[in-house]
Every structure is written in C-alpha cells, then in structure tokens.
Amino acid sequence: MSAMADNQSRMHARARGESAPVRGLLPLGLALLLWEMLASPNSPYFPPPLQWFRALEALSKAGRLWPAIATTLTHFALGLLINIVLGSALGIVLGRSQVLDRLLGPILEFARTMPAGALVPVAVLIMGYTSTMTLAVVVLTSFWPILLNTRASARSISQDRLDTARALHLSWWATQCKILLPSVVPSVRLGTQIAAPITLIIVLLVEMLTQVSGVGRQIALAQSMFRSASVYGLVALTGCFGLAVNWLIGGLGRLTRKYDPAFSDGVAAG
Amino acid sequence: MISDRAGSVTPVNIGVGELAFRCRALSVDVGQPHRRIIEGLDLEVPSHQFVCVLGESGVGKTTLLRVFGGLVPPAPGSQLELNGQRVLGPPQGAVFVFQNYTASLLPWRTARRNVELGLEASVAVPARRARALTALDLVGLRDHVDDYPWQLSGGMQQRVQIARALALEPKLLLMDEPFGALDALTRENLQTQLHKIQRQLGATVIFITHDIDEAVFLADRLIVLKGKPASIGLDVMTNLPAERDQVATKELPRFLELRHLIYQAVRGEEA
Amino acid sequence: MNKAIRGINLPGLAVMALCAGLWELYCRTFGSGFDSIASTYVTVLAIKDLVLHGPLPAQLAHTASVALVGWVIASGFGFAIGLLLGLSRTTWIYSMASIEVLRSIPSISFVSIAVLLFGFSAMTEMVIVVYVSLWPMLLGTLSGVRSTPGRLLEVARVFHLSGIATFFKITLPAALPVIIVGLRLSLTLSVALAVVAEMIGNPAGLGFAMVSSQQAMQPANAFAYLLVIGVLGWGLNAMFAFAAHRLDFAYGRPS
Numbered sequence: 001m002s003a004m005a006d007n008q009s010r011m012h013a014r015a016r017g018e019s020a021p022v023r024g025l026l027p028l029g030l031a032l033l034l035w036e037m038l039a040s041p042n043s044p045y046f047p048p049p050l051q052w053f054r055a056l057e058a059l060s061k062a063g064r065l066w067p068a069i070a071t072t073l074t075h076f077a078l079g080l081l082i083n084i085v086l087g088s089a090l091g092i093v094l095g096r097s098q099v100l101d102r103l104l105g106p107i108l109e110f111a112r113t114m115p116a117g118a119l120v121p122v123a124v125l126i127m128g129y130t131s132t133m134t135l136a137v138v139v140l141t142s143f144w145p146i147l148l149n150t151r152a153s154a155r156s157i158s159q160d161r162l163d164t165a166r167a168l169h170l171s172w173w174a175t176q177c178k179i180l181l182p183s184v185v186p187s188v189r190l191g192t193q194i195a196a197p198i199t200l201i202i203v204l205l206v207e208m209l210t211q212v213s214g215v216g217r218q219i220a221l222a223q224s225m226f227r228s229a230s231v232y233g234l235v236a237l238t239g240c241f242g243l244a245v246n247w248l249i250g251g252l253g254r255l256t257r258k259y260d261p262a263f264s265d266g267v268a269a270g
Numbered sequence: 271m272i273s274d275r276a277g278s279v280t281p282v283n284i285g286v287g288e289l290a291f292r293c294r295a296l297s298v299d300v301g302q303p304h305r306r307i308i309e310g311l312d313l314e315v316p317s318h319q320f321v322c323v324l325g326e327s328g329v330g331k332t333t334l335l336r337v338f339g340g341l342v343p344p345a346p347g348s349q350l351e352l353n354g355q356r357v358l359g360p361p362q363g364a365v366f367v368f369q370n371y372t373a374s375l376l377p378w379r380t381a382r383r384n385v386e387l388g389l390e391a392s393v394a395v396p397a398r399r400a401r402a403l404t405a406l407d408l409v410g411l412r413d414h415v416d417d418y419p420w421q422l423s424g425g426m427q428q429r430v431q432i433a434r435a436l437a438l439e440p441k442l443l444l445m446d447e448p449f450g451a452l453d454a455l456t457r458e459n460l461q462t463q464l465h466k467i468q469r470q471l472g473a474t475v476i477f478i479t480h481d482i483d484e485a486v487f488l489a490d491r492l493i494v495l496k497g498k499p500a501s502i503g504l505d506v507m508t509n510l511p512a513e514r515d516q517v518a519t520k521e522l523p524r525f526l527e528l529r530h531l532i533y534q535a536v537r538g539e540e541a
Numbered sequence: 542m543n544k545a546i547r548g549i550n551l552p553g554l555a556v557m558a559l560c561a562g563l564w565e566l567y568c569r570t571f572g573s574g575f576d577s578i579a580s581t582y583v584t585v586l587a588i589k590d591l592v593l594h595g596p597l598p599a600q601l602a603h604t605a606s607v608a609l610v611g612w613v614i615a616s617g618f619g620f621a622i623g624l625l626l627g628l629s630r631t632t633w634i635y636s637m638a639s640i641e642v643l644r645s646i647p648s649i650s651f652v653s654i655a656v657l658l659f660g661f662s663a664m665t666e667m668v669i670v671v672y673v674s675l676w677p678m679l680l681g682t683l684s685g686v687r688s689t690p691g692r693l694l695e696v697a698r699v700f701h702l703s704g705i706a707t708f709f710k711i712t713l714p715a716a717l718p719v720i721i722v723g724l725r726l727s728l729t730l731s732v733a734l735a736v737v738a739e740m741i742g743n744p745a746g747l748g749f750a751m752v753s754s755q756q757a758m759q760p761a762n763a764f765a766y767l768l769v770i771g772v773l774g775w776g777l778n779a780m781f782a783f784a785a786h787r788l789d790f791a792y793g794r795p796s
Contacts, residue, residue, distance in 0.1 A: 024638030106553040117737035121755035223653040242645035373692040
C-alpha cells in the first residue's frame with residue numbers, strides 16, 4: 001500500500017545530484033551494434049556506423065573536415081565569449097536601472113521571442129555572408145539566458161551588501177568590481193551553462209542555412225548530395241561537440257563555486 | 271514512585287490496558303558505515319501522557335522520534351509497539367508533526383485542503399470537509415481555511431500542520447521541535463494552545479524540544495537523552511498542576527526545581 | 542485581464558516606435574544607397590500587400606498549425622517518456638546515460654537527417670518539430686518528477702497515501718512548475734524549428750517564403766516576413782504566459 005511511496009521516497013533520497021549509471025548506455029550501444037549488423041553498407045537511408053567513420057575519414061583526407069571543425073569551434077568560442085560579456089553587461093545595466101529596464105522592455109521581449117532561424121535571411125541581406133553576420137545572429141539569439149539571469153541577480157542584490165560598500169566608502173568603480181560583479185557571478189555562470197548548448201546549435205544552424213563554412217555547411221552539403229554516411233558521421237561529430245560543451249559547463253560550475261554561498265549541491269531537500 | 275536523581279531510570283507503574291506506546295531494547299544505527307546512535311532504549315508511554323524528550327543537539331532526539339514514527343527502521347533486535355501492534359512503517363493511529371512546517375504543507379493547496387490530505391486515505395468524502403473545518407477551528411484558524419500556505423505566517427502554517435494531525439483524531443502525536451522555528455511570542459501562544467487541545471482530546475504526545483522551559487511547561491513527563499550512543503539519562507514526572515499558565519506555572523517552585531534538574535541532566539553535571 | 546491592461550508598458554512601446562522611426566530615417570538618408578534593406582514604411586506596405594493580395598495568411602496558418610500540432614504531440618511524448626524515466630528506477634538506470642548522450646547532439650543536426658529520410662515534405666517539417674520540441678518536455682517532466690521534496694513524500698507515508706495517491710496528489714503537483722517551464726520551452730522550439738524546417742526541408746509556410754524573398758533580393762518581403770514571424774513567436778509566448786499565470790497564485794508567487 002505505502003510500499004510504492006516508500007520506494008519513491010528511497011528513490012528520491014538518491015535522486016539529487018546522482019549521475020546516470022554507465023549501464024544506461026546499453027540501449028544505445030545495443031542499437032548501434034544491431035544497426036551495424038543488420039544494415040547493408042550501401043544502404044542509402046541507414047548506413048551502418050562503421051560507414052560513418054569511413055565517410056569522416058574520407059572528408060578528412062579531402063581536407064574538408066578539419067577546417068570545418070576549426071571554423072565551427074571558433075564561431076562557437078567567440079560567440080560564447082561575446083554572449084557572456086554582452087549578456088552580463090546588459091543584464092547588470094538592466095538589473096540596476098529600473099528606468100532603462102522599463103524602456104527597453106518591449107523591444108527586448110520581442111527580440112527574445114523571435115524564432116532563431118528567422119533572423120538569418122534578413123541578417124544576410126543586411127550584412128552578407130560574413131563571420132560578422134554569423135556572430136551577430138548567434139549572439140542575438142543565444143545570449144538571453146545570460147542576460148535574464150544576470151538581470152534577475154543584479155536586481156536582487158541585497159541592500160545590506162550595497163550599504164556595506166557605502167559604509168566602507170568604496171568608489172563607484174570599486175563597488176562594481178568588488179561587490180557587484182562577484183555577486184552576479186553565479187547567475188552569469190548559470191546563464192552560460194544554459195546558453196552554451198544553444199550557442200552551439202545556432203552556430204550550426206547559421207552554417208546550415210548559409211552554407212558558407214563550418215560543420216553545418218558540411219552536413220547540409222552531404223545531405224544535398226545524398227551522402228547519408230557523411231551526414232550521420234557529421235551528426236555524430238556534432239554530438240561529440242555537444243558532449244564537450246556539457247563537460248565545459250560542468251567545469252565552469254566547479255571553477256566558480258566559491259562565489260555561490262547560497263547555492264547548494266543539487267535540489268532543495270525540502 | 272519516581273526517583274529524581276539524575277542518571278536513574280524508574281519505570282512508571284502502568285496498567286496493561288492503558289499502554290499506548292512501548293519500545294524495548296531499541297537501538298538505532300545511522301549512516302554509512304553504520305554508527306550506533308541509540309542503544310538499548312526502554313520506554314513505556316501510557317495513554318493520555320504528554321512526554322517531552324530533551325537532549326543536547328545531535329544526541330539523536332529527532333532520529334529517535336522518526337523511529338517511533340516508523341519513518342526510520344530501528345536496528346535488528348529492537349521491539350517497537352503502538353497499541354500492541356508492531357511498528358513497521360508509519361503506524362495507524364499515530365501522526366508525525368515536522369519542524370519545518372513550510373516544507374510539510376502542500377503549497378498548492380489551501381489550509382482546509384491541506385488538512386483534508388490526511389483524511390483522504392481513510393475518511394469518506396462527505397465527512398472530510400467537516401472534520402477538516404473542526405480541526406482548523408480547534409487551532410483557531412477558522413477565518414483562514416481558504417488561504418494558501420504562503421499567505422499565512424509561520425505560526426499559522428504550523429497550526430495548519432497540527433490541525434492536519436488532529437483531524438485524524440490520532441492516538442499518538444509525535445512532534446519534532448514543532449515550535450523551534452518560531453518567534454518567542456508565537457511559541458508561547460502555541461504552547462498554551464497545544465496544552466489545552468491535548469487535555470481536551472486526551473491524546474498521547476511525544477514532543478521533542480531543546481527548550482527546557484517549553485518542555486517543563488508542556489509535559490506530564492520529562493525524558494532526557496544522553497550519551498554516545500544515547501540512552502535515557504533522566505525520566506521524571508513533572509507533577510505540575512493540570513492547568514498551565516505561561517506566567518503563573520513558571521513561578522512555581524516545582525517548575526524551577528525541574529528546570530534545574532533538566533539543565534543538569536542535559537549538561538551532564540553532577541547533582 | 543485588468544492586470545494585463547494595467548501592465549502595458551507605454552514608455553517601452555514608445556521606444557519601440559522610436560526605433561521604427563529611426564530605422565525609417567536611416568533608410569531614407571545613409572541607407573538609401575543599399576538595395577538590400579527595406580525601411581519601416583516599405584515593410585509595412587509589404588505586409589499589407591501580402592495579407593490582402595498575397596499568400597501570407599495561408600503561410601501563417603501553415604506555420605502556426607505545424608508548430609502547435611507538433612508542440613502538442615511532442616509534449617505528449619515528452620511527458621510520457623519523462624514520467625516513465627522519472628517513476629521507474631529500473632528504466633532510469635538502464636537508459637538514462639543513453640538519453641544523456643542523445644540529448645547532447647545539437648538538435649539542429651537532425652534536421653538534415655530528417656530531410657535525408659523524408660525529403661522535402663510536410664512530414665519532414667512535422668518530424669523535425671516533434672523531435673526537437675520533445676526534449677524540453679521530457680527533461681522537464683523527468684526533473685520535476687524526480688525532485689519531489691523528500692519531506693512531502695514523508696508526509697505521504699505518515700498519512701498512508703497509496704502509491705497512486707502519492708503520485709497524483711504530491712509528485713505531480715510538485716512537478717507542475719517545472720513541467721510548465723518545459724511546455725513553454727517546447728513551444729518556443731516548435732515555432733523556431735517549424736520556421737527552420739520550412740527554410741531547409743519543406744517549401745511551405747513563413748520560413749520558406751522568407752528565404753525565397755531573401756534569395757530573390759526582395760528585402761521588403763523578407764523584412765515583412767521577419768516581422769510576422771516575430772509577432773507569431775511573441776504572440777504564442779504571450780498567450781502561454783497568460784494561461785500559465787493562474788498557477789502562480791496557487792504556488793505562492795502572486796504577481
């Protein structure tokens with residue numbers, strides 16, 4: 001009767017911060033194995049995993065793989081960096097100035113809810129097929145988590161903390177650097193953790209839509225030439241990027257831990 | 271006859287039919303690897319008795335209460351019975367009241383619906399509303415039955431939790447420092463209220479607190495947990511008048527005597 | 542509704558109008574040499590034209606319906622799978638790691654796979670929308686159901702609630718806020734991916750129209766479609782926020 005509730009209770013006692021056991025890779029591993037065994041190497045729609053490697057190898061030999069990877073990763077890194085700087089700066093400004101927040105509210109709201117891909121054609125019209133265009137679209141669509149989180153945090157800095165700065169006669173600049181900035185670090189980090197995967201996605205999206213350079217372009221190209229093994233291989237490659245981004249996100253958390261006194265590990269224990 | 275000397279335990283003479291709760295050789299292990307925090311505890315609580323359990327922070331009061339409440343299993347070899355039935359999980363007829371009232375109320379339910387939660391497993395729909403309203407009336411929240419927890423003060427939220435417990439008309443009430451998170455004034459009000467309600471309903475209560483004044487004020491019987499692993503260090507009847515008053519009772523010589531006794535027992539000083 | 546009206550941000554809207562005016566000014570002065578941009582006035586005219594004489598209403602209907610239908614389907618699947626993973630420890634143990642790997646793959650990559658498998662069709666668009674929008678709902682439901690406050694589960698035990706009662710009275714309501722967030726994110730993705738799918742995989746709807754305008758060097762139309770898409774995204778978001786608003790009161794965040 002209450003057995004299930006007991007069971008749930010025990011389960012939730014361990015749920016917090018628990019990482020998925022490696023056994024969970026079984027379904028995926030099994031699926032790939034079956035795919036490898038059952039699909040014909042020449043299958044047009046479902047080439048087996050080994051073919052993906054061969055396709056990537058061929059791309060690499062043709063000198064098309066690594067430059068593409070470099071381009072994508074560069075766009076990602078630059079995009080994320082700009083996101084952090086712009087997002088946190090704007091977030092702080094909007095968080096501390098109610099007037100500006102109110103004035104810019106509707107415009108930012110409209111920009112924020114704009115479906116990501118829609119910006120690309122117009123951006124191309126305005127800026128052409130350039131890296132600047134790519135970065136502009138990437139930033140405008142993926143810096144929002146950082147902005148919103150920083151804004152919320154900047155808004156709610158405890159008055160005690162600000163009064164401390166005044167009591168110590170800190171200059172405006174010193175207040176910003178020593179009190180304000182460290183206070184918003186946790187939310188900038190949280191925003192970055194949310195924004196990073198989005199940044200990667202938008203970079204690939206822009207590359208796919210504009211087909212100028214990068215892994216996105218290679219995927220679109222392979223798809224248009226019906227080279228399915230290349231498509232799957234490149235998709236798997238982007239998966240590796242994704243995992244790398246996840247790892248980065250985790251590392252970010254550990255790095256900035258000393259700035260969150262209020263954050264505890266995992267979900268509230270109730 | 272009870273001995274008041276700190277360190278000696280004399281069981282109360284209990285008529286068999288009156289026994290509400292008992293444990294024998296109760297031991298509790300916690301943590302990985304297992305650490306024994308309670309060793310060989312014997313306790314018999316007759317019906318209608320208000321027992322307060324005190325002890326220093328970390329001695330294991332809350333864990334002990336949770337074992338009584340069936341939320342934590344005791345070590346093998348322990349015997350735990352409520353109304354003659356072995357306690358294997360939260361027992362029928364007993365209700366646990368938690369210290370963190372906000373965390374134990376459902377934030378998306380009004381006060382009345384929160385009180386009804388306890389009744390939903392055992393009481394038919396028509397009777398639920400009436401019983402919930404009666405319970406809320408008993409704790410003085412008649413005007414707030416349709417408020418959500420966030421609209422209520424800390425003291426009121428705790429009263430909702432108590433009402434939820436009382437709605438079941440439990441034989442045994444287990445209370446884990448229920449007033450610990452409240453301010454002094456609210457605490458005193460709730461102590462007075464709880465005492466009245468307990469006398470009115472005749473419930474058996476095991477009440478944990480670290481506040482000596484609170485314990486002596488409320489209790490018929492005081493128990494002090496001591497030691498590592500913990501066991502009963504002091505077990506004494508208060509023998510205070512049935513009617514308790516926040517000012518008058520606290521000026522009684524017996525009150526001061528008990529206070530002194532408990533303080534020494536908790537601190538481990540010689541009498 | 543009164544609150545919504547009271548909350549209209551007039552200064553903010555004025556700023557928006559100002560920006561539109563500045564853009565108009567720029568286009569007439571410094572920007573007059575560029576033939577790849579369209580001024581505010583020209584854009585508005587284009588919208589009017591497309592609505593009255595053109596295919597815009599049909600395209601809008603197409604994109605909106607694909608987004609909404611896809612969202613509902615994706616939410617349903619996401620909710621079901623999330624529940625399964627959240628409630629059954631065995632399932633969780635033996636599949637969570639795979640899910641983590643799958644979800645690390647940037648969802649955009651699957652657009653190409655969908656086009657590969659289903660060609661340029663409405664099916665492609667729907668598959669893309671459903672697959673991508675599924676994730677926020679799945680993860681939100683999973684997270685919500687797994688993080689029921691331990692104290693509330695103990696309360697369930699104290700009051701002898703059955704497993705099913707515990708689920709419906711405690712686990713699910715406690716998870717609702719997170720699930721709502723998942724629903725909102727799913728909706729956002731549905732709209733975005735419907736547009737992207739129309740740009741790459743299905744020659745229909747607003748996305749396709751926009752890309753066609755850009756490629757045909759018709760900036761007025763391209764800007765027009767951008768505005769319409771923006772309003773669609775904003776509108777659906779606002780409607781959702783309005784609907785979910787009611788919950789705030791019950792969960793302790795009055796506005």
